[in-house]
Amino acid sequence: MDDDMIFDPSLKKKKKKKTGFDIDSTLAGEQNETTSIEAPAESGDVDVPEDDNLDLDNFGKKKKKKKKTFFNLEEIESALPETKDEKPPAEEAEPHGEKVIDDLDLDIDFSKTKKKKKKKNIDELVIEDDVKGDDQEKEDDMHGDWVGGDRDYTYDELLERVFDIMREKNPSMVSGKKQKFIMRPPQVVRIGTKKTSFANFTEICKTLHRQPKHLLDFLLAELGTSGSVDGNSQLIIKGRFQQKQIENVLRRYIKEYVTCHTCRSPDTILQKDTRLFFLQCETCGSRCSVASIKSGFQAVTGKRAAMRAKTA
């Protein structure tokens, strides 16, 4: 009886120890995580119980096991040297009684199977954490892992966290869903053979909240031609242009001078400040300078004789 009494705790300890070893060997860095997960629980956070609720059956069990093993770990670590000392005597003491041996065998078997299971579970857990663990890990990261954790965060973790927060705060922005910026297509009509009319020019300026002059400067500089706004508030451009081409240039204008370079919202104001244009975003508050409009080098395309006559 005394022997039994001695054996049982030793065996239990052995078991625990094994699990402890497993954790040490398989999850070297896990300890940190578990501690950090534990920290908010102590501080009265609701998240950890929530986790258990959210867990799938398997997952929850694993989690619990993990936690249990973690709790054991502390005990074991204090008790480790003792168990080591006790282990050999336990094995020596085996041939005392058959019942005891049976028990021992059973226990040992059990422990072995348990060990295997646990190993498997932990492996699975690790894999799942890595592969599918998005939801779970995120939640851990979001609430528990970051609060008490004292470890170095990897770049991937931080990146994921940022995106999680972004997704939480404004779900419309992420997941590739840009705010659709709906605009009327430019109405481009040819006038005669050499001129093109951009009929709804002022209307487009209004929808973009830009000065007509600014857009006019840009268009003419990009197209490398001349033009003017006529009485019907339509733009007459010299040269043949199709709607597709004008659309292309407009798109570039919007990209450079209308949408915010940081958050891509079209809700911006273009200000002129000390000869430079600044784009002020109304949504995110960012302010950045934009390139000035330069027409650059213009080759002589007209008749040189006429030019010479003009200048001279």
Add this chain to the structure above:
Amino acid sequence: MSIQNLNTFDPFADAIKSSEDDVQDGLVHVRIQQRNGRKTLTTVQGLSSEYDLKKIVRACKKEFACNGTVVEHPEYGEVLQLQGDQRENICQWLTKSGLVKPEQLKVHGF
């Protein structure tokens, strides 16, 4: 096709050069201009004066089967002119020959 003098390129010399003159802001502007009818003209502005533009234009003319010249401009320096819409061609050629990095190219026009 290998152009001998283009391959000897000292990046630091370029950096010194660009700090000296303001014309070279690193960007190479490729523009298109309409001429009469459906004719067009492609201009390449901002190529480093380290390069011999005459040799470049000679190579381009052969490659794209078009005519072209080098025009001297007081403000913008030497500018390449090529007949026709050669924007795609010249961009590919400049990047392939390693004269200009793709992010330095700025294509204008429709």
